[in-house]
Amino acid sequence: MSRIEALSSFVESAPPGELTEVTKAIKSILGEDAVESELAPAYQKYNEEQFSTVKLPGGSAEVLVSPYNSLGDGRYYDVESASSFAFEHATGQASEVQSYALESAHEDLVKSLVKSLSTHASEHYPKSTAGVYPIEDDSQLAIVTVANKYSPTNYWNGRWRSSYIFTPESGNLTGTINVDVHYYEDGNVRLLTKKDVSVSSAGGSAAEVMKQIATAEKTYQEDLNKAFGSLSEGAFKQLRRQLPITRQKIEWEKISGYRLGQDIGGGRTK
Structure with missing residues (x-):
């Protein structure tokens, strides 16, 4: 290289x-x-x-x-x-x-999709930007959304990207959803996920197309939430050191002198 x-x-x-x-x-x-x-x-x-x-x-x-x-x-x-x-x-x-004047046989559909997509994005994604563009010699439409949320003071940044290709003649809708989140406080953890979407008949109107997109994105977000829950209760939990349960009261005035492994756990002290 x-x-x-x-x-x-x-x-x-x-x-x-x-x-x-x-x-x-x-x-x-x-x-x-x-x-x-x-x-x-x-x-x-x-x-x-x-x-x-x-x-x-x-x-x-x-x-x-x-x-x-x-x-x-x-x-x-x-x-x-x-x-x-x-x-x-x-x-x-x-x-x-x-x-710039858009020249497309699907100009009315493009403008309707822009309006519907902007409404969908503003309702579900903070700080989002969306666009619809004719491609492939005006035979298809690209439907694009990006939503960024940056919090560098808290050591994390994230981005949602979704892009779909809609073919008006057949009604086919295909695309991908990408999520990228980086967390870097006292470490370096990054989540990169991708979901393919395919709908054989998404209809012909902007409302019908957006309904399919909204359903796909809602389903994917629900799947992500379930996956996070499983990680929290499964793999991530196993990485943590579990404190023993001794049913003994902690003497808070002596907390600075406790040795976690021995005093709280009831082990032998030196």
Whole structure:
């Protein structure tokens, strides 16, 4: 593996909300600010795959950066604001905003899906951004949602990503749901999960499609909650050291002098 390939792998696997920290670490280790230009392809891949979001100059809402709304040459478009923009992958900044008219035979369906998807996302995911884009020569629609929640002061960050491909002609709906959570207080724990979704007949209206998406995402969240419960009562519990039950009262005024293994457990003292 070459140096650039190794460095790119660090960038592409950066946890949610921590790309800047990963980049700083790389520069600190190598002592080279110029390495940023070498990592340009890795930045682009990361931002598109992770559905990065950005506020347009003069705008209040965030818009998506993804492979589905790419116009090439570092430009992307947004259906809801009817605009296109240049995006600097290394800095995460948008510029050169221009008007953009969507040309699609499914324009009405796209706009209906954007409205329904935005409502669904705002009801279920805090700080979410969503978008719908015609792809594959206008034969399919990409339906994308990303929700980020960062809490670096509490040493954790998380991201929900869902993307679906809807074919209006057949009604087929396929997609994936990705959850990425990083917890790093006194350790380094990361949850990476992926769920494939496939519906043979999702209907033809925006309401019918969104109903299938909402059902799939609700089911997956319920499955995750059950899995967390099983881990807490199973594998994680076994990792903890269990204190003995002696049914003896603790003398709290002497708590600083207790030796847990011996005094509380009733063992021999020295």
